[in-house]
Structures are given as structure tokens and as C-alpha cells.
Amino acid sequence: MSRPRILTVFGTRPEAIKLFPLVHALEADDRFESRVCVSAQHRDMLDQVLAIAAISLHHDLDLMTDRQTLDSLTARALMGIGAVLDEERPDWVVVQGDTTTVMAGALAAYYRKIPVCHVEAGLRSGDIHQPWPEEVNRRMVGTFARLHCAPTRAAAEALLRENTNPATVHVTGNTVIDALEWVTKRIEEHPSLAQGLAGLEARFAGKRIIGMTAHRRENFGEGMQNIANGVKRIASRDDVAVICPVHRNPNVRAVMSAELEGLENVALIEPLDYPHFARLLGLSHLMLSDSGGVQEEAPALGKPVLVLRETTERPEGVKAGTAKLVGTNADTIVRETFRLLDDEAAYAEMARAHNPFGDGKSAQRICDLLAESER
Structure with missing residues (x-):
């Protein structure tokens, strides 16, 4: 039996930070075949994270243009990611958060009836213009994602209030804490990484x-x-x-x-x-x-x-x-x-207040949820 192919799609520095722990976990897990696609809607700042985290790309759409507009970026991301999906035919598409790449990547997957795993699902400000356009991007993905990885109980409850199937909603913590622990350890081991x-x-x-x-x-x-x-x-x-x-x-x-x-x-x-x-x-x-x-x-x-x-x-x-x-x-x-x-x-x-966003083990929880969803 072939291993499920997981295509992780992202395009900005914040997405890369929050997804590289999951990419690492997927690549180390024999249960999956991991593939990575970046839109590069932010080029230089994305590349910094790819380098430090040693993420190898299978597809780089290199979409960033000077003074790009949301509509042109959305159109190019939707078409570009769609072509990658047609080539890769993944079993799952993983997206994180609320960027234009997230919205376009998830929508392209939905058009092909490929299940979407939404990392950092359920965040809501209650105002569609703050943050803009991210609030609507995130809400839209929440309407059709197959697996909702909520970072906190409050985020999970927001999804449930929107009548999301409870069986698809899971509290995983936020992978940003995994990333911060990883990079802090790297700096301790190699101080030159942050001597600038x-x-x-x-x-x-x-x-x-x-x-x-x-x-x-x-x-x-x-x-x-x-x-x-x-x-x-x-x-x-x-x-x-x-x-x-x-x-x-x-x-x-x-x-x-x-x-x-x-x-x-x-x-x-x-x-x-x-x-x-x-x-x-x-x-x-x-x-x-x-x-x-x-x-x-x-x-x-x-x-x-x-x-x-x-x-x-x-x-x-x-x-x-x-x-x-x-x-x-x-x-x-x-x-x-x-x-x-x-x-x-x-x-x-x-x-001294308690940090409510995670314990550094979120990526492994998401891997396990993807494996369980394939049974």
C-alpha cells in the first residue's frame, strides 16, 4: 500500500516559520510522502526561513512582483497551485493560517476534491476588515477544510459555533511554539546564527x-x-x-x-x-x-x-x-x-502570565491526526 502524499503549501515568512516543524515531522515519518510547494508571495523573507530550517522545495512558483495587488496575486496563486496539484495529485493539502496563498491553495484543492488540513484553524477577530484580508481568508478555508487543527480551545469553540463537524476539529497547540523552541536551541548550540x-x-x-x-x-x-x-x-x-x-x-x-x-x-x-x-x-x-x-x-x-x-x-x-x-x-x-x-x-x-498557545509538540499531533484520517 502506497503512503499518502501530503503537499504542504505556503508563501510567506510567518507561514514558513509555523510550518517548518510540521514539514520536518512529515519528512521524518515513514507513514507519509512529504512534498512542499511555495508560492513565494513574499520572496526574500520566505527564503531566510527556508535556509535556516533546511527545507527542500519540490515546487517554487516565485509569484512575488513589485507592488502586487491582491486580485492579481490571488489569480496567479490559484492557477499556479492548481497546476501543481494536477501534477502531484496529493492525498492531502496542508495550509497554515490566513494568507492569500492559504486561501488560493485551499480553494484549488477544494476544486479538485482534495482534502485540506488547515493548521492554526479557528482564529476569529469578529471583524472582516481586521485583519484584512486575512480574516475572510481564514473563515473561507474553515468552511470546507477536512481537518481543522485549532491552536487553542477558544479557536476550536469558534469553529464549533459555526457548525463545523466536531469530529474534524482538534486542539493541537500552535506550531509557532515548536518553531521557537527549535530555533532557540539552535542558537544555543550555534551562537553565530544570531550575532548580527x-x-x-x-x-x-x-x-x-x-x-x-x-x-x-x-x-x-x-x-x-x-x-x-x-x-x-x-x-x-x-x-x-x-x-x-x-x-x-x-x-x-x-x-x-x-x-x-x-x-x-x-x-x-x-x-x-x-x-x-x-x-x-x-x-x-x-x-x-x-x-x-x-x-x-x-x-x-x-x-x-x-x-x-x-x-x-x-x-x-x-x-x-x-x-x-x-x-x-x-x-x-x-x-x-x-x-x-x-x-x-x-x-x-x-x-509571568501563562502562555496559552502551545507546548512545542503540535507538529507531531498534526502528523498523528493526518495518519488517523487515512485509516
Whole structure:
């Protein structure tokens, strides 16, 4: 009897981070034949993760173009992934999260009646425009996936409220914790993997470092301007320094450069590879971010997260106390940051809160679920 062929499809850096532990597990499991397809809707940042995780590709669609639009990307991803499915004829397609690649890959599989395993299923913000377009991408895949791997009980309950078949919904934890544990161990074994921040560590010695990332589409324009203004005010303190890997999207880069370039206590740097980003998390006293992944990763290292969004599809972190929604109002960002800097009890309450997102064993649970589904 032939082994089931599993085609894992992804296209961005966050997807690659959360899926490489599963790809490793599938490749090491004699029960499966593992194949990998990337859309490369984000090229350079994706390649960084592929390199550090030593992921071999079977199909690279290389779809990224300058200033690509959602409709053109969706059309090219749907056609390109569809052609790969016709060639590979997999028994399962695995996708993760909520990107355009996820939506197009899952839809192409559905058109061919190939079952879809949705990793990180069930996250809901309750607002179809935040995060945009990710909220709708994720909901759409949730309507027809055959296997829903929910990272938390709350995510599983969201699926059940939508009348998803309970037999297809499983709480697996989030594979991002598997990835963070893996890369942290690699850095311990090979410190050179993350030595690129040594200069900034020396420059900001004696200061509390605040890590900051911002890239969400719904924050483009006024929201991004407000975030930059808030960071500028925070960085006026002598006891802090802000390290900001600047997303390559010009809607982000232009604003951050205009407001923060040249400030003594701010370092605007190029996007970090995964080991260096894990190192930044470790160095930081707290994180300011509109990223979904950071809401999961930072608490695993005991770092509070102030979420630069009005809503989150990861309410578990807010409920557990590891994250707090602060939106994009500059006054609120400054006030909440200063509170964590100046109130030791408030900081300790967030830093010591239980991380609800996983135990580092999620990839193996998903492998076992795929095997059981083939019986």
C-alpha cells in the first residue's frame, strides 16, 4: 500500500516559520510522502526561513512582483497551485493560517476534491476588515477544510459555533511554539546564527530595549503615522531604546524613515531572519507589534506584548494577560508603554502570565491526526 502524499503549501515568512516543524515531522515519518510547494508571495523573507530550517522545495512558483495587488496575486496563486496539484495529485493539502496563498491553495484543492488540513484553524477577530484580508481568508478555508487543527480551545469553540463537524476539529497547540523552541536551541548550540545584533546590544547597553514591528494593511496611512509618532515619544526617554525591523512595504518604510530615522535611541534595521528575530525577542523588555505571530511568540519568552491593533484574532493572549490591545492612538501607545516601564507590578503580571498557545509538540499531533484520517 502506497503512503499518502501530503503537499504542504505556503508563501510567506510567518507561514514558513509555523510550518517548518510540521514539514520536518512529515519528512521524518515513514507513514507519509512529504512534498512542499511555495508560492513565494513574499520572496526574500520566505527564503531566510527556508535556509535556516533546511527545507527542500519540490515546487517554487516565485509569484512575488513589485507592488502586487491582491486580485492579481490571488489569480496567479490559484492557477499556479492548481497546476501543481494536477501534477502531484496529493492525498492531502496542508495550509497554515490566513494568507492569500492559504486561501488560493485551499480553494484549488477544494476544486479538485482534495482534502485540506488547515493548521492554526479557528482564529476569529469578529471583524472582516481586521485583519484584512486575512480574516475572510481564514473563515473561507474553515468552511470546507477536512481537518481543522485549532491552536487553542477558544479557536476550536469558534469553529464549533459555526457548525463545523466536531469530529474534524482538534486542539493541537500552535506550531509557532515548536518553531521557537527549535530555533532557540539552535542558537544555543550555534551562537553565530544570531550575532548580527551584537552591535546594537553594545550601543544600547544599560537601556531597556523595546522591540517594535508594524506591517498590517489596516494600519497603513494614519494608523502607521500614529504608531511612528508614539514610538518617537517613547524613544525620547533616556532609559529605553527601540529596535525596529522595518517591513519592506513602502507604506511602512516611508513613514518609519520620515519619523524615526536618525533618532539616538531608535535603530531602524532591515527585516531580520528568524534566528535574529528570536534573539530580538529575547533581548527585548517588551514588544510593540501589530503582528499575530508576535502575540504568540513573545509570551513564550515572558515578554509582554502591546498589540497595535483595535481587534485581535488571538484573544487568548489578551485573556491570559500576556498581551494587551492598545490600538494605534499615539497617546494610548505611549501611556501603556510607560506603564510597563514604570510599574514593576504591572510588568510582572504580564511577563509571568501563562502562555496559552502551545507546548512545542503540535507538529507531531498534526502528523498523528493526518495518519488517523487515512485509516
